[in-house]
Amino acid sequence: MSEFILEARDLELRFGGVQAANSASLQVRANERIAIIGPNGAGKTTFINLCTGYIKPQSGRVIFAGQDITALSPRAITRLGIGRSFQIPQLFLENTVIENLLLALSAREGSWSPFLKLTKHPKIDEMWALLEIVGLKDTGHRIVRELPEGMRKLIDIALALALEPNLIFMDEPTSGVSSHEKFQVMDTLTRALDARATTAIFVEHDMDVVARYANRVAVWSGGRIALEGSPEEILNHPDVRESVIGEVV
């Protein structure tokens, strides 16, 4: 068995004249917290889409827990244990928070039906416990549309965690979260990840968040990693300070 839980090997993807993934590779060990940083258009979201089955590479492979998942659907990849949250949360806005979690579970289990009584879902107690972990217990019965952006981000992440992934990709978990709430959101999130020993890879534009929560940083540029290292090495690297942080902060 490989020492890596996830390996992206030489992923290539071209959109017309744009090389969105250019031999993109990353090796991830269990329990790592990897921040992906880089300027707009560097290919960060494309990389997540390639690893989670939303887009297929023109060449290259994605290996998860020893299995080649390159050709699998997003749903099959979720079932194997890779979760993801989105830059723009994918939620049912007219439903309550707890209903969103239960609908996500039912969809994964193939048990969703418009006639299903969500309040009778066998995992309802587990979902309330998860909401408590992410600090959203009091909002469980609120309609999502009424909640602020920062909370919707956490709900989207809770949705991904509800499916008990071994590894989660998060696309800008703190974007839209006010600067005084971002550490609170990240503290809560990190506790939830630790409680479940979930490996995490997150795209982040906020360098304070990167410095505090990542244990490895990958700098994306031109569809691939240009540089990687510890947060201290990367955030103090002269090239990164000039070319990346200057552009993304």
Ligand SMILES: Nc1ncnc2c1ncn2[C@@H]1O[C@H](COP(=O)(O)OP(=O)(O)OP(=O)(O)O)[C@@H](O)[C@H]1O
């Ligand atoms: N579906 C698509 N069709 C055509 N071009 C695309 C598509 N998705 C992404 N691209 C292009 O691929 C490149 C990489 O985009 P991507 O969204 O992955 O960058 P990013 O690093 O996540 O940027 P940001 O920080 O702005 O979210 C960009 O030039 C983008 O315009």
